[in-house]
Amino acid sequence: MSTFVLIHGGGDVGWSWHLVEAELRARGHDVLAPDLPGDDESKTLTDYADAVVEAVGDRRDLVVVGHSFGAFTAPLVADRLSADVLVLLAGMIPTPGESPDEWWANTGYQNAAEEQAKHDGGLTGNADPYVSFYHDVPRELAREAMSKERAHPSSAASAAPWPLAAWPDVPTRFVLCTEDRFFPPDFMRRLAADRLGIVPDEIAGSHCVALGRPKQVADLLVGYAT
Template sequence: MSTYVLIPGAASDSWYWHLLNAELRARGHDVVAPDLPCDDDSAGLAEYTDAVIDAIGDRTGLVVVAQSFGGFTAPLVCERVPVDLLVLLTAMIPAPGESPGQWWTNTGWEQARHEQDERDGRAPGDDTALFLHDVPPELAADAAERRRDQSATPFLKPWPLQAWPAVPTRFLLCRDDRFFPAEFMRRVVGQRLGIPPDEIDGGHCIALSRPKELADRLEAYQAEPA
């Protein structure tokens, strides 16, 4: 069985993964879901990476799964410990020398989001409709209350790697994602990783809306690694 290392996005923590965590453990896997120091203004990507490495300890058979902003931390983890597979889940894909703060402009995200908002008819500031539109209402309300403060510190400095780590990588795109629209992410994945993304129904917070389907897909990757 595998050890799944689950890295959350910005302003989030291990609770985001709790349904997927339970699903994977029920199938006999080990799960590591560290809390990152996202509300600490002294912590950057190096400290985020340290938190993940510390949580992994001496575990092996690692499958790293990174959601959203976790895409900037996950490759740094792969440079420091042996990883069998990296799965980017509707995640940011960094380029060498690019800071997370530059990613939005460099990828054309703002225009893509504007077009998606128009298609959805989403009111400005309605974060529930943006992130949690397909999550059951009670669970969505809980998620909104648990949202953490996110420091700007890790968005300021360039991503330190000169190339993508030598680890098999899959990208799982969420077709109903309103924050990282599907058409936008297909382009970014092709440009930055040079691979076609895999696709699954669901929005940006798929670990809350479709944990069983997500666990099925992760196990399928293990049966047929990249």
């Protein structure tokens, strides 16, 4: 049995993982999906990591998973807890000393998104969240997800340099969502190669794939644990 530590993305809460959590628990695993501190502009990435570490307690056999902005917190947690595996799901891969605010320009995200939008008729970056984020999520479930949005991350967390001096010495996997209309797939393939030196595993789904394809996400995570 493994303990899966599921870290949500920006504006989100641990609920975003509830369907994946159910899949993992049905297979006999322990799962933690804490709400990171929100609505507090003073909280830092270290504070977010502290909250997860406290929730984990003395559990072992850890698989730490970070979705989207959660990729800034997940490596901190994996490093401190000597996790067995670190997984980034459509994750914003940081580099030492780079702040989340700097990540967008440093990675060339805007150009990549604009180029992809030319090819898909404006689906990428669309102002309608049902188009850009939740296009494969049942409408009622998407509405519930948006009703839970809050102020996270804080301005302090976004402005401060990522605190690790190097990527943690933990086996790392990257999962790319092939129908992601927020982070274009080609952009993420390049980022994973440049920053982690790995070829991503790919899953058919939107940026919010944990809601749209929970069984498939759980299948991948269990595979990494074993």
